[in-house]
Amino acid sequence: MNAVEIEGVSQHYGNLTVLHDLHLNLGEGEVLGLFGHNGAGKTTSMKLILGLLQASSGRVQVLGRSPNDSLVRRQLGYLPENVTFYAQLSGRETLRHFARLKGAALAQVDELLEQVGLTDAMDRRVKTYSKGMRQRLGLAQALLGAPRLLLLDEPTVGLDPIATQDLYQLVDRLRQQGTSIILCSHVLPGVEAHINRAAILAHGRLQAVGSLASLREDAGLPALIRASGLQHRAQLLQRWHADGHQARSLGVDGIEVVAINGHKLDLLRELLGAGGAQDIDIHQPSLEDLYRHYMDHAQATQTGEGAR
Amino acid sequence: MNTVWNIARKELSDGLRNRWLLAISLLFAVLAVGIAWLGAAASGQLGFTSIPATIASLASLATFLVPLIALLLAYDAIVGEDEGGTLMLLLTYPLGRGQLLLGKFVGHGLILALATLIGFGCAALAIGVLVEDVELGLLAWAFGRFMLSSTLLGWVFLAMAYVLSSAVSEKSSAAGLALGVWFLFVLVFDLALLALLVLSEGKLNPELLPWLLLLNPTDVYRLINLSGFDGGGSAVGVMALGGDLPVDGRLLWLCLLLWVGAPLALAYWVFLRRAT
Numbered sequence: 001m002n003a004v005e006i007e008g009v010s011q012h013y014g015n016l017t018v019l020h021d022l023h024l025n026l027g028e029g030e031v032l033g034l035f036g037h038n039g040a041g042k043t044t045s046m047k048l049i050l051g052l053l054q055a056s057s058g059r060v061q062v063l064g065r066s067p068n069d070s071l072v073r074r075q076l077g078y079l080p081e082n083v084t085f086y087a088q089l090s091g092r093e094t095l096r097h098f099a100r101l102k103g104a105a106l107a108q109v110d111e112l113l114e115q116v117g118l119t120d121a122m123d124r125r126v127k128t129y130s131k132g133m134r135q136r137l138g139l140a141q142a143l144l145g146a147p148r149l150l151l152l153d154e155p156t157v158g159l160d161p162i163a164t165q166d167l168y169q170l171v172d173r174l175r176q177q178g179t180s181i182i183l184c185s186h187v188l189p190g191v192e193a194h195i196n197r198a199a200i201l202a203h204g205r206l207q208a209v210g211s212l213a214s215l216r217e218d219a220g221l222p223a224l225i226r227a228s229g230l231q232h233r234a235q236l237l238q239r240w241h242a243d244g245h246q247a248r249s250l251g252v253d254g255i256e257v258v259a260i261n262g263h264k265l266d267l268l269r270e271l272l273g274a275g276g277a278q279d280i281d282i283h284q285p286s287l288e289d290l291y292r293h294y295m296d297h298a299q300a301t302q303t304g305e306g307a308r
Numbered sequence: 309m310n311t312v313w314n315i316a317r318k319e320l321s322d323g324l325r326n327r328w329l330l331a332i333s334l335l336f337a338v339l340a341v342g343i344a345w346l347g348a349a350a351s352g353q354l355g356f357t358s359i360p361a362t363i364a365s366l367a368s369l370a371t372f373l374v375p376l377i378a379l380l381l382a383y384d385a386i387v388g389e390d391e392g393g394t395l396m397l398l399l400t401y402p403l404g405r406g407q408l409l410l411g412k413f414v415g416h417g418l419i420l421a422l423a424t425l426i427g428f429g430c431a432a433l434a435i436g437v438l439v440e441d442v443e444l445g446l447l448a449w450a451f452g453r454f455m456l457s458s459t460l461l462g463w464v465f466l467a468m469a470y471v472l473s474s475a476v477s478e479k480s481s482a483a484g485l486a487l488g489v490w491f492l493f494v495l496v497f498d499l500a501l502l503a504l505l506v507l508s509e510g511k512l513n514p515e516l517l518p519w520l521l522l523l524n525p526t527d528v529y530r531l532i533n534l535s536g537f538d539g540g541g542s543a544v545g546v547m548a549l550g551g552d553l554p555v556d557g558r559l560l561w562l563c564l565l566l567w568v569g570a571p572l573a574l575a576y577w578v579f580l581r582r583a584t
Contacts, residue, residue, distance in 0.1 A: 047584070050400045051400070052396065052399055052400065052584045053584070070402035070403075070404075071402075073400060073401060073402040074402045076400070078397065078400045080393065080396060080397055082393065083393065083397070084392055084393035084394065085394065086318075086392070086394065087392075088322070088325060088326070097314070097318055098401070100314045101311065101314055101315075101398070101401045101402075101403060102401055102402065103402065141397075
């Protein structure tokens with residue numbers, strides 16, 4: 001059973017269509033990154049999964065049931081974007097209140113506070129918390145009742161690098177325990193190692209979904225190979241140009257070549273054969289590059305449609 | 309049921325934390341004691357006069373005060389959570405909108421009930437202890453009825469506040485509308501009724517008019533508290549109409565209960581339609 005199944009969902013607000021025929025699945029124990037520009041439909045997708053919105057058409061199933069089912073909600077954790085709490089309650093009181101509402105054991109409250117590093121501040125009012133502390137309290141709130149499905153909307157906003165790293169480690173740990181996670185984010189660097197698949201939304205349409213490897217293949221973005229310390233750079237450049245590769249010299253004895261899919265290993269072999277190569281650096285297209293690629297693509301389609 | 313209580317419990321502890329409960333109780337106690345002993349000062353007397361006079365003065369004061377307090381307590385119940393960002397989070401929890409609303413009502417309702425009981429109850433105790441040869445039975449009956457009806461009146465306006473709070477998208481508009489509701493039921497309605505009475509020059513069916521009082525919960529409340537005493541000479545203004553009302557007390561209570569239930573149901577209906 002998939003943790004989330006979205007089948008052919010469209011969502012309209014009046015004349016405005018914010019989601020076009022979305023198909024998206026999330027398997028058990030899978031981490032899906034959901035990326036897109038502002039207004040791409042990320043929040044709408046989240047709200048559909050949370051049962052806060054009723055899809056205009058199509059079908060949404062969460063943990064095999066309707067998203068409104070209270071059994072589903074008991075097993076679901078949600079960290080909203082820019083989470084806020086009751087300012088006059090302390091962190092501990094806040095968490096206890098939400099634990100009661102969720103039917104989670106109160107003993108879990110102190111554990112979670114420790115896990116997110118708020119033990120020292122738990123008796124202070126939330127009013128005095130920094131943004132990062134509020135975010136961590138929000139995370140603890142989402143983890144109440146050991147959810148099987150976790151929705152994290154911009155979880156790293158306001159977190160310092162160490163707290164961000166801690167968060168990603170937590171995500172890894174939860175994934176190993178079988179929790180399914182959807183992670184919405186603007187911050188692309190650093191996230192790629194912690195997701196199984198990425199989904200890229202633009203203008204209410206799903207542009208691409210898949211593992212990073214399959215997205216790279218699909219996008220056909222080249223890798224960049226850089227090396228330095230070459231003894232016969234001119235020869236190598238000449239040969240590559242003759243073979244139709246894009247190559248250029250870099251610094252005193254360096255070289256850079258664009259490796260389009262399938263040529264990477266050949267180029268590397270030739271580079272190593274040329275002798276003297278040190279410091280070889282292969283730059284794979286990153287999530288950011290992929291994101292940019294699909295965004296440009298979406299933009300082009302959009303303008304193309306507009307022109308017609 | 310547990311969920312409702314969990315929401316109510318937070319409202320109740322908020323009421324204790326920000327000292328609303330204490331403040332309202334104190335206000336009620338001071339006013340009640342003040343009116344009991346100084347109420348007759350205008351007629352040149354000082355000290356406790358009689359139970360009916362005290363209850364009548366208290367009721368006309370509570371008519372102004374209780375709705376205002378209830379509206380203040382509850383106007384931001386829904387829209388405040390929304391502006392604070394917690395409403396969306398709450399709605400992803402395993403609780404229905406009805407449970408959330410009912411929880412708020414139980415919490416706020418308990419605060420009002422407790423404040424009424426403590427505030428006016430203390431005043432009743434003071435009268436019972438300090439005033440000589442007061443009829444304790446009558447005192448308990450009149451104050452009990454007064455406290456119960458005051459609580460119900462407060463609940464009516466809590467429910468109305470939830471309607472406003474569920475309908476608007478900003479806290480300030482809820483506050484403005486709450487003041488409007490207070491004005492309408494506490495001041496405008498009676499004036500409009502009197503104006504209608506004068507302008508119609510008797511053409512209006514005189515048997516119909518007293519029934520119109522039931523359309524205003526504050527009038528129902530005053531009718532409840534003014535009835536049952538011998539020689540109800542203290543009825544003034546539109547209340548004089550109430551004397552003609554061929555209904556007994558139980559109907560008035562039922563009417564007040566309806567005034568709690570109907571806005572509460574309306575609030576639920578509006579809240580269900582609120583977009584998140």
